[in-house]
Amino acid sequence: MSEATQTTPEVVWAQRSSKTDAEKNYIFLTIAAPDVPDKSFKLDLKPTSLTFTGHSDTKKTTYHVELQFYDEIDVEKSQTHHTSRDVMFKLRKKEMKEEYWPRLLKDSKKMHFLKTDFDKWVDEDEQDAAPDDEMGGMGGMGGMGGAGMPDFSKLGGGAGGMPDMGGLGGEGEEEDDDEEMPELEDEEAEGEEAKGKGKEEAEEVKPAAKIEEVS
Helix, strand or coil, X not given: CCHHHEECCCEEEEECCCCCCHHHCEEEEEEECCCCCHHHEEEEEECCEEEEEEEEXXXXXXXXXXXXXXXXXXEEEEEEEECCCEEEEEEEECCXXXXXXXXXXXXXXXXXXXXXXXXXXXXXXXXXXXXXXXXXXXXXXXXXXXXXHHHHHHHHHHHHCHHHHHXXXXXXXXXXXXXXXXHHHHHHXXXXXXXXXHHHHHHHHXXXXXXXXXX
């Protein structure tokens, strides 16, 4: 394979830290390498480094990247998940402490291909308040679809509440209104009847007054 066909893939990362919970002390790393089949996938993961090489026939290129980590990771406790679009890693930090790594790589030089994964990044002082699915990060390793299910169930719960809302604001109130309407009609009828009687009495009084004046 010629050097002209080699490409450095984009790498994004985020992290969590914990001094007491190993499950919350990891690096979340994603290498963008679309259309790389398993047979063309090579990975060398060590405590202080990661080397990835993957060839794509459709893209007619070979993705290659080498990373020297800022600190050590626990290879045995780390996870990898390969998809048709990228390769995802949940790398367990070997040393457990509250502080974040200041950077991903040992070399402080800025790398053009390396970026922050803002979708998964949480500031160090706010990570305890992060939702469990974000803290899990690699929830997709057990099945990407599973991570989204809690959200659908929450939406379903909200929708499930609608019948109750309908019961409170729908038929029950209409029945009450129907019961009250006849009373309103009776009151209006009584009012009209009272007005009618008042007019009749007034008409009867007026002629009497005129007769008295004439006599």
